[in-house]
Amino acid sequence: MLQQFYPQVPHSYTFELNKDMHLAAAHYIDDERAGNCQNMHGHTYFINITIAGDELDELGFLVDFKRLKQIVHKRYDHTLLNQHAEFSNRPPTTEEVSRQIGEAVQAELNTLANKPVCLQVVVRETPTSYVVFRPKQGDSHA
Numbered sequence: 664m665l666q667q668f669y670p671q672v673p674h675s676y677t678f679e680l681n682k683d684m685h686l687a688a689a690h691y692i693d694d695e696r697a698g699n700c701q702n703m704h705g706h707t708y709f710i711n712i713t714i715a716g717d718e719l720d721e722l723g724f725l726v727d728f729k730r731l732k733q734i735v736h737k738r739y740d741h742t743l744l745n746q747h748a749e750f751s752n753r754p755p756t757t758e759e760v761s762r763q764i765g766e767a768v769q770a771e772l773n774t775l776a777n778k779p780v781c782l783q784v785v786v787r788e789t790p791t792s793y794v795v796f797r798p799k800q801g802d803s804h805a
């Protein structure tokens with residue numbers, strides 16, 4: 664939910680930035696154990712991304728908020744998640760969606776000279792269900 668409080672990530676970086684966004688997407692979990700979720704259905708996903716670092720760029724940004732939104736929103740908004748290549752071998756569960764967002768964001772951050780890191784991605788799939796993904800910090804340059 665926009666403007667809700669999120670779990671805090673302990674760290675010792677000088678700057679921490681958070682970006683909220685939401686997007687509409689459809690998915691299905693192609694396994695009979697998933698019950699009703701086998702049927703295609705849609706969600707408004709609420710996403711929070713936490714970025715940290717010690718250095719700013721020449722604009723005084725850790726990373727541009729707009730850039731973070733573009734990575735996620737442009738890719739997934741108004742799409743069927745199952746049709747994305749990253750979900751061809753893994754189901755688009757809330758857990759996998761949060762992992763994919765974390766990895767895509769970190770890949771983009773790795774191109775920046777000031778080297779910010781993605782500490783946390785929160786993906787809320789329904790009003791009662793959300794996942795927190797925290798990348799292992801040794802993996803940030805993988």
Ligand SMILES: Nc1nc2c(c(=O)[nH]1)N=C([C@H](O)[C@H](O)COP(=O)(O)OP(=O)(O)OP(=O)(O)O)CN2
Pocket residue numbers: 692700755756757758788789791792
């Ligand atoms: N660990 C996971 N469990 C489930 C996922 C998931 O991604 N990870 N996904 C689903 C379904 O896709 C569903 O959209 C969400 O399920 P749920 O939270 O049970 O939705 P409800 O609105 O029915 O929940 P209420 O408890 O009635 O609010 C299922 N499980």
Ligand SMILES: [Zn+2]
Pocket residue numbers: 690700704705706788
């Ligand atoms: Zn669902």
